Structures are given as C-alpha cells and as structure tokens.
Amino acid sequence: MIKKAELEIGGRNFVLETGRVARQASGSVIVRYGDTVVLVTAVSSKEIREGIDFLPLLVEYQEMYYAAGRIPGSYFRREIGRPSEKETVTARLIDRPLRPLFPKGYRYDTQIIATVLSVDPEIDPDVLAITGASAALHLSHIPFAGPVAGVRIGRVNGEFVVNPTTSEVRASDLNLVIAGTKEAICMVEGSAREVPEEVVLEALFLAHEEIKRLVAVQEELRAECGQPKMAFEEPQTDEALKKRLLDLFEADLREVITTPVKVERGRRRQELELKVLEQLGEEVSGREKEVLSLLKEIEKEMMRAMIAREKRRIDGRAFDEVRPISCEVGLLPRTHGSALFTRGETQVLVIVTLGSTQDEQRIEAPGGEVFKHFMLHYNFPPYCVGEVRPLRGPSRRDIGHGLLAERALLAVVPDQEEFPYTIRVVSEVLESNGSSSMATVCGGTLSLMDAGVPIKDMVAGVAMGLIKEDNQFYTLTDILGDEDHLGDMDFKVAGTDKGITALQMDIKITGVTREILSQALDQAREARRFILSKMREVISKPREALSAYAPRLTTIQISPNKIRDLIGPGGKTIKGIIAACEDVKIEVEDSGLVRIFAPNTEAAEKAIKMIREVTQEAEVGKLYLGRVTRITDFGAFVEIFPGTTGLIHISQMDKGRVRSVSDILKEGDEVLVKVIDIDRQGRIKLSRRAALEESMRRLREEKDEDSVDIT
Incomplete structure (x- = not known):
C-alpha cells in the first residue's frame, strides 16, 4: 500500500x-x-x-x-x-x-x-x-x-x-x-x-x-x-570480570592514559594488554577479545573521569590550551610554495603548485561540467600513525578531510580574474595525533603565502572536543586522537580573525545543546586567534614575487579577427609555437586576450614574438620589408609578414614610369614598402615609391643632424 x-x-x-x-x-x-x-x-x-x-x-x-x-x-x-x-x-x-x-x-x-x-x-x-x-x-x-x-x-x-x-x-x-x-x-x-x-x-x-x-x-x-522492530538485546557487560580487571590493573591503566607521548602511550597500552592476557591465562581462555574490549571500556571511563573530576587532560594541558606550535615555510627548493606546520604530535607538509587554466579540474556531473581552479588534496599515509598498509588511493576519509580544508581556504583564495592561475594544494600528513585536517588548513595558508598567492586573509583551524558526564560538560580545545576517540564530540572550526570559513561536527551522544555549541565556538575563536598569531611570526603576508620555478604569466591582446590565424588549421600554428618555446601553455579567449604561461622569461618573450608575428596587422603609413610572392601585369604581391599580403600597383613601383613590373621586381625579392591604404575589404595597398621617398627623407634628416656645427 x-x-x-x-x-x-x-x-x-x-x-x-x-x-x-x-x-x-x-x-x-x-x-x-x-x-x-x-x-x-x-x-x-x-x-x-x-x-x-x-x-x-x-x-x-x-x-x-x-x-x-x-x-x-x-x-x-x-x-x-x-x-x-x-x-x-x-x-x-x-x-x-x-x-x-x-x-x-x-x-x-x-x-x-x-x-x-x-x-x-x-x-x-x-x-x-x-x-x-x-x-x-x-x-x-x-x-x-x-x-x-x-x-x-x-x-x-x-x-x-x-x-x-x-x-x-x-x-x-x-x-x-x-x-x-x-x-x-x-x-x-x-x-x-x-x-x-x-x-x-x-x-x-x-x-x-x-x-x-x-x-x-x-x-x-x-x-x-512501519514494521515491527526486530528484537535485539545489547550485549551485557560482564561486570564481575570488569571489576576484576579494574582491581588488578587500575594503576597500569592510569600509567597508560597519563603518558603524554602518543607512541609511548600506544606501546604501554600494548604491553598492558599482553600482561593482562598472560596474567589471567586460562581464566579468560577463549574470551580474549572480550577482555581487551573491557580493558578499552575501563580506559575510556578512567580518562573521562580524570577530565571530569580531576580537571586533567592526558597531556596535562588546560581545557582551553593549544598544543605547542611550530611553523616553517619555503622548505622545498623547487616547489612553488611549501610549509611545515606542527602542532603537538600532528604534523603536515603542505605544497602549493601553480598552473594555467588548462590545469583546472574538469568534473563531469549529472548537472553538467564543473571546473575548479582551486583544489586541495589530503593524503594520510600509514606511516603517519606508525602503521603498515598498502597504498590504494584516497579513502573516503581522505576525500572528506581534503574537502573540509578546501572549503576553509576557498573563502580567502583570490578570484581567477585577480589571480589567473590554477592552484593545487597538497597536504601530506607526516604525523597524526588529532586534527590533521585543521593542521592542513594552517599549513595550507602558510604555503599559499609562501607561493605568493594573494590570499585575502590568513586562515587557521582547530578541533574542539567534549566530555559530558553527570549533567556536566567540559569542552576541550585542540583535542588529541584519544580525546576524539574516547570523547563525545569532534567539532572542527576554521576561520580568520573576522569569522568562520568552515566547520564540521560529529557527536557520539544523542545531541548537543545551544550552551555546549556556544562555549565550543567561543573557545575555538580564541584558539584560532592564538594559532594565527604563531603563524604570523613566520610569515604575515603573501610573498611579493612568485617562485622562480612557477610559470610566468604574460597577457597580450590581439584582434579577435586574428584568433583563427594564431590557432592555424587544425591547431597547427599554435602547436608549433608551443613546441618551439619550451612547452609554454597558451590560452586564447574569444575577446582576443592571450595568456602565456611559460617556464621562464626567455620562453615567454620568444612566444610573444612568434604570436606577434602571426597576429600582427598592417598599419597605414608604416614601412615593412616584405617578400615578393607573385608578379602580374598590373603589379606585384608582397608578403609583408607571415599570412599578410598586399599589392604594389605598377603605378607605385618607382618614381618614374614603369613599363613592366618585372623590370623592377622578381618573385622572391625582398622589397621595402609602405602601406598607403587598407580598403573596407581589408585589401592592403602598398607603395615602393613612397617607401623610397621616406627612406631618402630620413637619410637627409640624419645627414642634416650630423652636419650641425656645435660651437
């Protein structure tokens, strides 16, 4: 029904x-x-x-x-x-x-x-x-x-x-x-x-x-x-076994959870697990997984109680305290921008690469194609948490964390009209103990500034946690991995001094109140401002010049009528320029605006010269040294530059009367000509006679200047 x-x-x-x-x-x-x-x-x-x-x-x-x-x-x-x-x-x-x-x-x-x-x-x-x-x-x-x-x-x-x-x-x-x-x-x-x-x-x-x-x-x-719900009983905890574990190993567990260094804490936890199974032996034979699960449950309860009652965190920080921060920029010599951001035991290396609009990401979707000129990719290799696993491309988590950091930075990235580069940011997580996505936001800001990208403001991010016990709650700033795993909330907040640019919240309890969210946002704002102050100590504004290895962008304007000439049949002309100029990238807009992305200044200048030669237009009154391409009874056709030809009528061949064009010019001759007219159809009228007269006039002027007596 x-x-x-x-x-x-x-x-x-x-x-x-x-x-x-x-x-x-x-x-x-x-x-x-x-x-x-x-x-x-x-x-x-x-x-x-x-x-x-x-x-x-x-x-x-x-x-x-x-x-x-x-x-x-x-x-x-x-x-x-x-x-x-x-x-x-x-x-x-x-x-x-x-x-x-x-x-x-x-x-x-x-x-x-x-x-x-x-x-x-x-x-x-x-x-x-x-x-x-x-x-x-x-x-x-x-x-x-x-x-x-x-x-x-x-x-x-x-x-x-x-x-x-x-x-x-x-x-x-x-x-x-x-x-x-x-x-x-x-x-x-x-x-x-x-x-x-x-x-x-x-x-x-x-x-x-x-x-x-x-x-x-x-x-x-x-x-x-609605259908009747299936009968399901949650597994019952063996309270007697749980109490026995607590009685025997409480001191060991406390030593584990109060060990501030993650690797050392993990090692001690593993040693304790082996100790528990060995000490209980036959008593828990066949129930090893249950024992280890109970041990984790006890650890969780002890950690939460330590925060709620002793007001103490795993690493001894205050609830609103950020871990020690260090920042470096410009680490990698050949990349366009790089930064190393370390917060406690979380560390990311973030690299920026600049490209042309041809490097934009094209995304095919049911609603049509979408192009992205700014993208951030997040990589979480196994070594960053001391694990071994095969590399199989980005996981769902990698994609989600990367998109969160991308959103956080997109608010300050310049529009393509202002900064016409495609920007790719890659975050390599080198160590992880909580909030590597927010470290990516911080490292991303630093690396963009190191690359000379004119971002509108600096962005930082921090992850907030929550412990809710006995109708009391405790919000934790800059949570560790264990505080995320054993706590009730992971609330990531990124932004500038002025406000929020991205946020993400997940909780493990039924919900959070306005009071909790308000306090978490307030603490996040203060933490964010503290982190930004540390970042500004290293670099406070984008570099004025791009890296020497970043592509050089030059723009020139050509007539829209000349776009066809620049492209050439089947793209032959523009491909030839690209091949001749050290693999430059050339983009042509319908308006005639040409963008040239070149690996160096020399390649850019060479490409500009070749484009000018292909797309230049004849100017009335200007002299050109051309080549005769065809002789007729009424005149000679002269190519004044590649693809552009004009006619010297026989009446414009010389000062006196010319009986035959071939008396003056032959095919293949180089001849100095002057453009005397361009008609409505674009036909170019040339004059050898006018060119000779102007050449003589210039020579006389130069001679007169040389003969001036300076006394």
Missing part, C-alpha cells in the same frame, strides 16, 4: 513516499523536493557477522546521469564504478548522523543506498538523502534510535534561507548542512565567508526547528506503515 507524508519547507513541498517501489528492501522511501527525487533503501542481513567489533554499516550514494537527462561521457557510456568526490562526501554526510543511533553491539551487515532518480539543478539531493536514509531505517525492522533529518541553511543579504537553491547558495555567505534528532543537533558540515560565531549559532538552531518538523513527518509515516 502506497503511503505519503508531506510538509512545506523552504517554500516547497517535501514529500516522503513508501510502498510503491523497492518493496523487497528492509525499508525504502522516495523523497521528492521540487523536481529532485531520491530513492533510499535500507537492508540488513539476516545473520550476525561474527568476529568483528564494529558496526558493519555501508552507505552508498549515487547520482545517475539519466536523472538530469544526460549520457555519461565515459568510454562505456555508463556511470563509472568509483564514486565521484561529490558522491563520496554525500555518503559521509548520510553515514555520520546515523551511525551513533544503532544499538551497541549491532553486528548485522547493513547497507543504505541512496539513488538520485531525478535532479533539479537548483535543488541539491544531499539533504534529501539524509532524511530519506533515516526514514527508510525508521520504517524498517532494523533497530535504530532515530529518526534524524537534514536541512541546508544559507544566508542571502543578511537573511537566513532554509534549503536554498543552487543560485541562492552562490549568493550566500553561509552554506551549512545540519542533521539532528528532535532533541538536538548531531552533525554539521559546511562553509562560510568569514561569518561571525553568533550568526552561525543562530543558523544551527533555525535548522533544528526545521529538523523537528521533518522528524515529525517520519514519525507520522511510521505510525501508518
């Missing part, structure tokens, strides 16, 4: 429908908003997966080209197997608010697939997919402590807009995706253009009011056609 539930949100109808399609899935809904339609299904396996200690949740999001009436441009004319960055990031947006709401110990393979069936270019499907995934789970038999919903908030001309269109987002200084339950916000992702913290906070709680309405619609739909 088909059931629908709908409400008006952001000026459009939001519709959830179930029972029409995909009825063999555990739960399925079609979400429609305007002309954008997304099918979301949820399926859970019938048997538990043994031998794992994590939730086996797989979230997939796919944008089909048919949804926009397009055929993919790939060789096979079908959607390629590897998801695009947009699909990867959206899958993460769906996953993050859902994952904490599954019951502890749920080990059934669960898959959510969101498929975009129809897309209105003005309505992004991502927030529809978040709400649709929640609705599919909520209607199914799968145990799930939802529902959740997602909305987007923009701000145009100082006014908030709920679920803004794509056009409104382009005009907005705020672009936030917020997910939450009816009780609280649980996920935030987005960017801003130096927006103050108070404005961001208002946007978050405006979003929450809309989220409550979307949650109510899902509850309404479940009341009509």
